[in-house]
Amino acid sequence: MTPRIALLGFSIECNRFAPPATRADFDRRCWLEGEAILSDARAPVPRALAEMPGFVADMDAAGPWEPVPILLAMAEPNGPVEAGLFAAMMAIWRRGLEAAKGRVDGVYCVMHGAGLTTADHDPEGTLQALVREVLGDVPFVCSYDLHANVSDRMVETVDAFVGYRTNPHLDLRERGAESAQLLRRLIAGERFHRAFRRLPMVAPTVSQLTAQGPYAEVIGLGQDLAAQDARIANVSVMGGFAYGDTPFNGMAVIVTATDAAAAEALADRLARAAWERRHRFVAHLxxxxxxxxxxxxxxxxxxxxxxxxxxxxxxxxxxxxxxxxxxxxxxxxxxxxxxxxxxxxxxxxxxxxxxxxxxxxxxxxxxxxxxxxxxxxxxxxxxxxxxxxxxxxxxxxxxxxxxxxxxxxxxxxxxxxxxxxxxxxxxxxxxxxxxxxxxxxxxxxxxxxxxxxxxxxxxxxxxxxxxxxxxxxxxxILSRFDWRHMPRPVLPLDPEARWP
Ligand SMILES: [Zn+2]
Structure with missing residues (x-):
């Protein structure tokens, strides 16, 4: 069988306090429709961040496949995306998915995870729900930036959740390739369970480095434990992006596994490991x-x-x-x-x-x-x-x-x-x-x-x-902002925050 894979993407990190992002911001960075996604992914110097090139290269190497490229929209971090622009993107994705309906074996979507629109706290969840609405129970993998603010809907609507593991981000290409590998396992008939924990802890950006420090330790522990257990398909520990100011801000652990109990147990262990280190997630400026x-x-x-x-x-x-x-x-x-x-x-x-x-x-x-x-x-x-x-x-x-x-x-x-x-x-x-x-x-x-x-x-x-x-x-210094949507109490703003 030659698998047919729909390709799409929406990647922007949105600061609630910055002015809205427009079409020009996406045009400047990366707005690719249809075949342009593939020619960019296979170009020596792509415009897109490296997830899609990594995904396409891994699929190309694995054997014949048929891409169904729709729209990949990326912009530099900015304010919330203008709602009308996001609606126009949704119309393009919907058209492409409906045209592919019944003839598609899997979907890969490049996400950031800390997107906003001027009318939506959770555009990634909205796009993922669209994929399910149109295509139903088709194998579906998304990759995310480590600064994703993870909503319940994002975890519920995807089959495998793949987050960056490095900050500064240096593993985009590897995560794109990993997404291709997990998608092929799903197409071959495997089924994954996802375990999800969110902590009342919004780590300051400068405390989320992965070369050293508390965050590095939790990510390292997750990878070590996953390497010892063949049932674990992916471990993602998402630091989150405070300035998104959403109702689902907070460090998150998502474990994708073939076994539900194994996923839940590992998610608990990593969430505890992060919480035990909570007083070390601070900014020293x-x-x-x-x-x-x-x-x-x-x-x-x-x-x-x-x-x-x-x-x-x-x-x-x-x-x-x-x-x-x-x-x-x-x-x-x-x-x-x-x-x-x-x-x-x-x-x-x-x-x-x-x-x-x-x-x-x-x-x-x-x-x-x-x-x-x-x-x-x-x-x-x-x-x-x-x-x-x-x-x-x-x-x-x-x-x-x-x-x-x-x-x-x-x-x-x-x-x-x-x-x-x-x-x-x-x-x-x-x-x-x-x-x-x-x-x-x-x-x-x-x-x-x-x-x-x-x-x-x-x-x-x-x-x-x-x-x-x-x-x-x-x-x-998070106490300098006027937070409107962040769940409270939350560390480090509210010392009384408790978990679980
Ligand atoms: Zn990031």
Missing amino acids: TPLEEAVRRVLESPVPLALADVADNPGGGAAGTTVWILEALHAAGARDVLVGMLLDAPLAIEAHGLGPGARFTARFNRDAAPDAPFSRPFAAEAVVRAVSDGRVTGRRGIYAGMAMTLGRTACLQIGGLSVVVTEGRAQCADPVFFEHLGLDIGAARAVVVKSRGHFRGGFDEFFSHDRIIEVDCPGLTSP
């Missing part, structure tokens, strides 16, 4: 003044992470607190990236290398914009680019990226990368393509919460990274 002092005094190069203004978590990438403080302190040989500022990037790009001018950051920001305050300084344009780069290392490795018009501005002792489009500074190529030498810098400032660790690890070991405490839409 460095005040800005201390971070600046360390840059000036450190005998070794340092990386400063502006974790509160992370475009990878839906923030704009426009705040200037660190830039301003380092400039005022007279810091030298510091790289700063990347500030989203379209008017400034276009102006500098037009002036060209060597031009001197007054760089006015956030010139068009509304006076009441909480985080985008203006800053002006004398600058020299050091380099410009059209912003088309191929990711070199980390989450964007091998991917085609578009930053729009981009410039490097020399401002005192700082080399500041300014872009027309928004992207998380997670890959050294964003500096390197402008001729900047990361290895020669005294310090590098990145607007990134954690993905820079996967890209800049060859320059900065864990002990040379400083997570700076500044204001912003992705601050790990």
Whole structure:
């Protein structure tokens, strides 16, 4: 039998406090319909994140199959998706699924899991329910980002739940391939049970690393125990994304297994392991003044992470607190990236290398914009680019990226990368393509919460990274937000939270 597999995807991480995401945001990253999904997945430099390429490669290697590609829509993290846009996506998925009905043997869907729309807390659950509504009991596998906020509906409507295991995320391709393998087992007739536990614990983003720390321990325990038990098909421990602010926020354990009792027992054990470590899921940030002092005094190069203004978590990438403080302190040989500022990037790009001018950051920001305050300084344009780069290392490795018009501005002792489009500074190529030498810098400032660790690890070991405490839409200090939907009590906001 040549299996026919429907392919679809919806991937965006939505920050409840950021402005809505539009069609342009998806077009900029990845909007692929029909055969375009396959040609992208098989391209040397795909636009899509690596799950679909990994899935397609694994299916191709396993023998003949017939893809039924529908729509794969991905955008950089942002605010909630405009409800009308999501309805248009749903219409495309519905049309494609209805056309395939009765002639499809399985479905793979690339999800993020922390999506929102302006009218729906759970668009992934809505899409998964659509698959069931149209196709009924067809084998159905979804893969998710480790920051998924997992709803009951997401677990109920899928046969196998496959979450990333690495943060920074480096196993997307492997999880796509694993999804293909589980889907083939389902098509061959196996049936899976899913066990699901959600904890009243919203771990700050900076405490969800998988190289070390409490989260790494729980994920490692899950993989160790799964390796000893052939009944366990997948173990996913999802850290969640606080800023989604949904009624189902909370660290989640999902075990997919051929045996219900084995799945439930392992889910309980891992949930207990996470809960026992609950007091270690905290943010330890460095005040800005201390971070600046360390840059000036450190005998070794340092990386400063502006974790509160992370475009990878839906923030704009426009705040200037660190830039301003380092400039005022007279810091030298510091790289700063990347500030989203379209008017400034276009102006500098037009002036060209060597031009001197007054760089006015956030010139068009509304006076009441909480985080985008203006800053002006004398600058020299050091380099410009059209912003088309191929990711070199980390989450964007091998991917085609578009930053729009981009410039490097020399401002005192700082080399500041300014872009027309928004992207998380997670890959050294964003500096390197402008001729900047990361290895020669005294310090590098990145607007990134954690993905820079996967890209800049060859320059900065864990002990040379400083997570700076500044204001912003992705601050790990959760008490600074006005939560509306999160279930309470929850750690770390409410010390009285209890489980089970
Ligand atoms: Zn993530």
